[in-house]
Amino acid sequence: MRDIPAQFAYRSLQQGKSLFGVAHKQASTALMDLVAPGASSPTLAVGPELLRTLQARMDRLLERDWQEAIEGLYPRELLFDAPWGEWLLRYPLIWLDLPAIWARRQRRDVRDLPRNIDGRQYPDYYLQNFHHQTDGYLSDRSAELYDLQVEILFNGTADAMRRRVLRPLLQAVQGIERPRILDVATGTGRTLQQIQAARPGASLVGIDLSEAYLRQAGRRLHQSSGALPQLLQGNGEELPFRDASFDAVTCVFLLHELPAEARSAVLRECRRVLRPGGRLVLADSIQLADAPDCATVLENFRRVFHEPYYRHYISDDLDGRIANAGLQLQGAESWFMTRVWWADRRSED
């Protein structure tokens, strides 16, 4: 049965988040043009037709998010879940951080990282200020602001897009009493949180290169109900797990931040740690081939934000890479700015 008041509440919440995201971006761009005109780059501004396309894509995503909650795929409370108090406190920090971001942009400095970092621990491609973000992925300050920054970027739809991995994931582990699920590049643990709520009995593991992001994930996951996921620092290209040790693997918003060879290496590793018949569910940016009407947005995105591998990513043959990694593609769908692929390791592998 449709619950009209709750659906209205969800729509209103999302509308509020969306307006907030748009207002923040407009205000910060206007301020940047005033205070630091040299830091200016093409903006994310779009014409009316593209705006309608984006709005329609977003509406479709939110409708699906609501429907799947109503069907009981995940608890409805998840749609309203966010660390509101924390975000309120952190929002001023986003503004205070802007001058440092503009200064880095003006200097074209994309390797402005904390001095105490031992660079030998990380792949070279990782040691950058992705999205011009202060400290890259390498400090607690960055980890504390990340979720809010992503919410603003996607006008409050980040979790709704992450939740699109749940249907193919849950289908794959149906009937397994305590499935083992790995989330590669788990970041601050938002995807793990969605999985934990949808499949409380699962044994969850998250891995990421950033210790600071894992600390943030630990704090967040500690507050939610369900068994605490195991969190490990490590590289998705060399997963520290035995062959065939997981029933399913997820990987959300990582591939576009990797050079092409690393993309393939991560996919091969995901296959290796899956048991025969196990499933990989990927979610990442849409690409030019599946969303040609969004080409301007995709092109602008890489210009406005420092995303060094995005240009290659948006034209990359990911279906081919998935097949070359030894996985059988089962399906793919696009939801607003995210594409989801699911692919299985052969049962006889």
Ligand SMILES: C[S@@+](CC[C@H](N)C(=O)[O-])C[C@H]1O[C@@H](n2cnc3c(N)ncnc32)[C@H](O)[C@@H]1O
């Ligand atoms: C855009 S964030 C996505 C985080 C999270 N999955 C989410 O949905 O918000 C990319 C994450 O990938 C991690 N990362 C980048 N390269 C990695 C690698 N080779 N192995 C493991 N983690 C990596 C970063 O530290 C960061 O947390």
